[in-house]
Amino acid sequence: MLRDIKTILQPLIPHKQLLNVEGNSDAHFKSTLFGSSLDIPIENGELVLGSWQGIFFCEFDGPRARKIYIQIFGENV
Numbered sequence: 675m676l677r678d679i680k681t682i683l684q685p686l687i688p689h690k691q692l693l694n695v696e697g698n699s700d701a702h703f704k705s706t707l708f709g710s711s712l713d714i715p716i717e718n719g720e721l722v723l724g725s726w727q728g729i730f731f732c733e734f735d736g737p738r739a740r741k742i743y744i745q746i747f748g749e750n751v
Contacts, residue, residue: 675728701735708732716748 687703712729715722723729733740 676730679730679732698735704732704734716746 683704687700689700714729721729731740731742
C-alpha cells in the first residue's frame with residue numbers, strides 16, 4: 675500500500691521540483707490531498723476499519739518532530 679501511494683504521488687507532485695519560494699510546496703500540495711485529521715469510529719474498544727483499510731502517518735516535509743493529538747468523543751468514553 676505504501677509503495678502504491680509513493681508510486682502514484684511522485685509523478686503527480688515531484689519532491690522539491692516545483693517552482694516556489696519556500697522550497698516545500700510539494701509537501702503542502704500532498705498534505706492538502708490527504709488532509710490533516712482523521713475520524714475513526716470505535717466499537718467495543720476496537721477501531722472500526724474495513725478489511726483493506728489502514729492508518730498511515732504521512733510526513734511530506736521531513737523528517738522532523740511532530741505531535742499527534744488523539745481526542746475521543748462518544749457516549750461511553
